[in-house]
Amino acid sequence: MGGRAATHLADAIAERGATAFVHVGDRNDATLRYLAGPALPDRPSAYVRTATGERVLCPPPGAANAAREAFDGEIASADSLGASAPGERAAAVLDARGADGDETAKAVLTTAAIPHAAALYLERAGYDVASTDALAAARALKTEAEIERLRAVQTAATTGVRRAETLLADASRDGDGRTLVHGGEPLTTGRLRRAVNAALAGAGVEPAGNTLVAAGATWRDPAREGDPVPIAAGDPVLVDLAPRDATGYHGRLARTFVVDTEGGWDRRAHLAATRAREAGLAELEAGTPASRVHEETAAEIVAYGFDAAGDTRTNGSRGSRALGHGVGLERREGPSLTATSDLAAGHVVALAPTVFDAAEGGGVRIADTAVVTTDGYELLADYSTTLSPTAEPQ
Amino acid sequence: MGGRAATHLADAIAERGATAFVHVGDRNDATLRYLAGPALPDRPSAYVRTATGERVLCPPPGAANAAREAFDGEIASADSLGASAPGERAAAVLDARGADGDETAKAVLTTAAIPHAAALYLERAGYDVASTDALAAARALKTEAEIERLRAVQTAATTGVRRAETLLADASRDGDGRTLVHGGEPLTTGRLRRAVNAALAGAGVEPAGNTLVAAGATWRDPAREGDPVPIAAGDPVLVDLAPRDATGYHGRLARTFVVDTEGGWDRRAHLAATRAREAGLAELEAGTPASRVHEETAAEIVAYGFDAAGDTRTNGSRGSRALGHGVGLERREGPSLTATSDLAAGHVVALAPTVFDAAEGGGVRIADTAVVTTDGYELLADYSTTLSPTAEPQ
Known part of the structure; x- marks a missing residue:
């Protein structure tokens, strides 16, 4: 304690x-x-x-x-x-x-x-x-030792996203010219999730039942189980991780990739999510009302022309969320980012701006975890927000 | 439900x-x-x-x-x-x-x-x-659908033990003639645990924070964390898994391996654990008092000349346990194998006979999970109980 x-x-x-x-x-x-x-x-x-x-x-x-x-x-x-x-x-x-x-x-x-x-x-x-x-x-106020653990698990989370991005970057198109294959086998959401989880375990953390991999139309209801949804070029692929270390501390990292994007809806949604992320991060500072982080994130999504409809599952087909929450011994804990109380140095929060539209065939989410400091924030681990997957540098 | x-x-x-x-x-x-x-x-x-x-x-x-x-x-x-x-x-x-x-x-x-x-x-x-x-x-009485899930997660657990056994079988001795290396790097308990967990994740189940890998002197207090204890030839290496599937059901599988055993204490302890396993399994049948499983398992360990001293941590240096418990949505749940109530068809239980002696440099545990039937039991997955690790058949 x-x-x-x-x-x-x-x-x-x-x-x-x-x-x-x-x-x-x-x-x-x-x-x-x-x-x-x-x-x-x-x-x-x-x-x-x-x-x-x-x-x-x-x-x-x-x-x-x-x-x-x-x-x-x-x-x-x-x-x-x-x-x-x-x-x-x-x-x-x-x-x-x-x-x-x-x-x-x-x-x-x-x-x-x-x-x-x-x-x-x-x-x-x-x-x-x-x-x-x-x-x-x-619990919401992390000690230096806790932040060190959170930094390590978040760094391990980048290994999981890296694995997914590499598989997507190295994939080729099947005979139909659309669905992706890797190593001669179809690249499905289930296969990608197992590969990500193996990478997390290899990095010494638990997937903890929190790994979501969704593609295209499965985005709205991403299964945590073994459903083998084939991934196609042009599908937004969500990789959303909240691994846990041996002592119980969690990370939260999400990226969305599109193989061979044609630069339509997905690019606009990705730009909105990226800008929303920046707007939310810019508010992180001790003394700022926590709810302002949520408001600024949501406002940016709206500014790019997307609905700010609370729950993507509520309206069923279209919406956006400025999801954010504290991270620690529970994957979601205090502080609340909709509360009016002030952020404090040592609060560790995840921001997860999300845009979704079933008619457009999916959604985009980008999530990062940061510790609040007296004059700003520090990302617990950094990872590119690029939409197009690129293979790991040799 | x-x-x-x-x-x-x-x-x-x-x-x-x-x-x-x-x-x-x-x-x-x-x-x-x-x-x-x-x-x-x-x-x-x-x-x-x-x-x-x-x-x-x-x-x-x-x-x-x-x-x-x-x-x-x-x-x-x-x-x-x-x-x-x-x-x-x-x-x-x-x-x-x-x-x-x-x-x-x-x-x-x-x-x-x-x-x-x-x-x-x-x-x-x-x-x-x-x-x-x-x-x-x-909850202690599993339905057919639950048994199917438990069988699948236990089968995935064999993938984890298989990975550990293969790494040990393929290891060679370092320059000191004792500690093991694999792929040019020392084979430590931490490395083995990460490899096992990656295999579990690749098989679609969660390590769930339950993977124990211990070797030699670390056997008594096997850490779940990243301590890199080097594994040496002659060390009993425990691989004890209780993975969980996406719906929450657990398995339990443990094996102990010794690379280049010299056939001393570890062979006798392994024989005692193997026979205790058989004695315990032989008692599994609907209508048998659950406590008899525990008693017969313990009696066999004692018959081989080992203490039956309840808790290996209690006397600190030496003991044995006829550990057994129900398995399901919790890694340990009903039925209790020390209760006098009868076993029933649909009970799923793990038997984990264990012999430990710090003076001998470690211990041996073998754990399996079985479903009780009207006339006996069915192992949810089968795996060799051999002490010497052998590489996977090509």
């Missing part, structure tokens, strides 16, 4: 006059990872932070030694507590610290996502449970 | 005289995936099943159309409900169906893992919340 989370939690505990903060989650729970590290047991653990700053992890039965290797605070084993359910273990830790002795200090802060069963155990043990969003605010 | 879940839930609702079942989870929540499918919105959705069998999904604001494409039941949008929090949306769905009109039928069943905030919304709306484990029992 970063010092920032410690400060936010300590402040929240003090402000509410609480005796402790408690959260319960399994190894996939981003909040618990943030608090206790990435190598947690599969089954739910309870995390307790007391008003005096003690940090105690209560792993499930049989997992105490594994937890000891994963967590740098105190471990309270299920055996030593004589309690098997995670909420019961958390209550036992609080009881053992005499938290129930003082009638005036029995409030316990939790996240809103704490399992109901765990909250009930705390309540039955006599604690008043109240939720806090202190952690979400802390 | 399979018909099995529908039956289990309907029975639980009827038995408890409840008005509905409610669960809340995000796109990573295995229970919600089971109920509503794999392509859910990132943010939490509420799932409602009424006593009359209606299935309603309440997606987060702005995600109604995406949810409509992902879920085959009814969609109640946040806008139409005038409610933004998932528990509030579930309560609104129940209210709209007049569930609050009948004073005798206001009980609502939930999972124990439902977020506390969601349960509070239901309680504030006048519903009595009680938890049920009907879904866990339903």
Whole structure:
């Protein structure tokens, strides 16, 4: 847990006059990872932070030694507590610290996502449970160490996009003069996605179920599964990645390529998305209202003559989105780019301007991830925004 | 949702005289995936099943159309409900169906893992919340369609082990006569893991953060991260995989290889693990107490002269485990192989007999996944258990 989370939690505990903060989650729970590290047991653990700053992890039965290797605070084993359910273990830790002795200090802060069963155990043990969003605010502000991880996973993401771009650049046309082949086999969205995912895995990150590859008419509803949609020259091909590293941090990088573009709708859409990206990035700076990033991105898309119709799936056939979101232990987390609160140094955000038109046979999206600084931003990794795929320089 | 879940839930609702079942989870929540499918919105959705069998999904604001494409039941949008929090949306769905009109039928069943905030919304709306484990029992019994998915992901897992075995078989010794090199570069655990993960991704499945590659002394605490531990001839090399397909189903396959084994401790440990595997598999049959699988596996390890010391991390240096667990939308789920309840046809279980001794420089684990049938079992995929790696047949 970063010092920032410690400060936010300590402040929240003090402000509410609480005796402790408690959260319960399994190894996939981003909040618990943030608090206790990435190598947690599969089954739910309870995390307790007391008003005096003690940090105690209560792993499930049989997992105490594994937890000891994963967590740098105190471990309270299920055996030593004589309690098997995670909420019961958390209550036992609080009881053992005499938290129930003082009638005036029995409030316990939790996240809103704490399992109901765990909250009930705390309540039955006599604690008043109240939720806090202190952690979400802390998580949105990345430490230098977190930014370093995010930079590494975003750099790995460029390897995935590079693989896709290279395959597209090296493809040739099939006998029909339209569909693409590579190495004698049809180049399909499924094949491209598997190749991209293999490149990500080879670069040491997980595709994490987030790899979208879509071409032409499949753009609107890009499947994450193995549907072998053939890719044709002239199709806008979306490669949209949000890989995850071994500690749980995500990247977000998307590019759209067209093999042998004829310079029509796709070029205009690509220009709009590129300019929208620049307009959004130009707003990134500590102290700027977050919603302005979204507004400026959307305004640029509209300025190029495209609809600014919220959800591409809503109207079904045509639209654009100035999609953006925070990136971290969840692929989408705080800060919100539609909120009026200010950006701060250490916020890490993805901008993903998108233009779509089914009648034109697809869409264009360009997504990048950047860290907000006191006087601007830094892209976590750089990658060309060119529409025509080019083979890797030798 | 399979018909099995529908039956289990309907029975639980009827038995408890409840008005509905409610669960809340995000796109990573295995229970919600089971109920509503794999392509859910990132943010939490509420799932409602009424006593009359209606299935309603309440997606987060702005995600109604995406949810409509992902879920085959009814969609109640946040806008139409005038409610933004998932528990509030579930309560609104129940209210709209007049569930609050009948004073005798206001009980609502939930999972124990439902977020506390969601349960509070239901309680504030006048519903009595009680938890049920009907879904866990339903999930443990796989349908034919689920078994087909599990078979496919387990088959993909063999591709990953195959890649590791081939790299080890093709490796040669470095100048020191001990450490392995391949293609002129040292063969490390990190490199082997990245190659395995690339093979999994190329086969269309996610490594899912579960790929363990450990060699020699690193066996005890196999890192999932990029530590480049050099692999040496004579080191037991563990390759332990639990990949996940695009719909969330997992496999589990582990093999241990030794390049140029000298036929000492590792051969004996490998023989014990192999025989323990056979003993465990021989117990798989509908009607057998699940705990007998664990007992027979452990007994075989002990018969070969190895400790049966529960947790390899507990005694720190030496031990064995007859690890086994159900496999499905979570990499470990029901049925428990230490429970006394009977196995049933459709249970899918992994057996992972393990022998470890730090003094001997490592350990041996062999893991396979099988579906229980009325008269035995069927391995979801087959793979040689040979200790010495052999190159892929041409």
